[in-house]
Amino acid sequence: MKPAGVRLTFCAWLLLGCLAGLAPAQERTNGFALADFLLVPLRVHLLTATNEPAVHTTLTSNDVTRILGKVNRVWMQAGLTFYLESLRVEPATNTTSFRETVKTNAGALMQLRPAASLSTNVFHVYYLKQFGPNGICIREINFVKDTASLRAVEGGIDEPLPRVTAHELGHALTLPHRQNVTNLLASGTTGTWLNEEEIKQVRASAKERSWVESAAAARQRAEQAQQRKQSAEARALLRRLASIPLTGREADSIKLLSVEPQKSP
Numbered sequence: 001m002k003p004a005g006v007r008l009t010f011c012a013w014l015l016l017g018c019l020a021g022l023a024p025a026q027e028r029t030n031g032f033a034l035a036d037f038l039l040v041p042l043r044v045h046l047l048t049a050t051n052e053p054a055v056h057t058t059l060t061s062n063d064v065t066r067i068l069g070k071v072n073r074v075w076m077q078a079g080l081t082f083y084l085e086s087l088r089v090e091p092a093t094n095t096t097s098f099r100e101t102v103k104t105n106a107g108a109l110m111q112l113r114p115a116a117s118l119s120t121n122v123f124h125v126y127y128l129k130q131f132g133p134n135g136i137c138i139r140e141i142n143f144v145k146d147t148a149s150l151r152a153v154e155g156g157i158d159e160p161l162p163r164v165t166a167h168e169l170g171h172a173l174t175l176p177h178r179q180n181v182t183n184l185l186a187s188g189t190t191g192t193w194l195n196e197e198e199i200k201q202v203r204a205s206a207k208e209r210s211w212v213e214s215a216a217a218a219r220q221r222a223e224q225a226q227q228r229k230q231s232a233e234a235r236a237l238l239r240r241l242a243s244i245p246l247t248g249r250e251a252d253s254i255k256l257l258s259v260e261p262q263k264s265p
């Protein structure tokens with residue numbers, strides 16, 4: 001009897017230990033493990049304009065890092081991470097026609113985009129100072145004003161720009177509005193929740209794009225690159241994986257490996 005009892009006690013502790021270890025992560029990620037995450041490339045543009053204050057954004061690269069970190073903590077509930085493909089600080093084009101039109105004109109916004117940084121295999125977010133709504137999504141192309149403001153709701157996010165950015169990216173991944181104030185897809189609030197159907201829909205939409213990769217595939221490619229001694233390529237892939245805001249042994253070791261080793265002086 002005693003050995004069985006000891007075994008049971010051991011199993012119970014093991015189970016409790018597992019549950020204690022998993023519970024917080026499940027609450028935040030809906031059970032998505034690191035390998036399940038989808039890695040979505042995001043090109044961020046900070047538009048400048050010396051002659052047009054309504055265009056010229058005052059956001060900095062530090063702001064982008066903070067905003068993207070919060071965007072990814074919202075999107076982790078869908079097992080989805082936007083990694084910074086590149087950050088472009090660049091002069092807007094056709095600013096005069098933007099000034100002369102009503103500033104909600106999507107055509108005038110589209111014309112602000114510099115030709116050199118157009119691309120079809122990434123999502124885009126263009127930050128500028130001022131236009132009609134907080135944000136506009138035109139397929140994979142999103143515009144967000146850095147003066148955005150929102151109605152605070154219980155349990156909502158603590159600042160407007162990550163929420164507006166995350167909301168527009170939801171549209172870019174085919175989600176329509178869902179007007180319950182605590183939802184990410186509600187208009188004009190700080191809500192961040194997604195329901196199960198929305199999560200299924202965005203993951204299906206992301207997987208349709210050949211340029212979205214699973215974390216498992218990226219990890220495998222990183223290992224293969226490392227075996228070929230292509231360290232720069234391996235680290236670039238690991239940096240994408242390090243954008244996933246999970247904690248734990250696996251995520252921590254990826255973050256460590258993604259950092260370039262410092263040379264001794």
Ligand SMILES: [Zn+2]
Pocket residue numbers: 167171177187
């Ligand atoms: Zn919307």
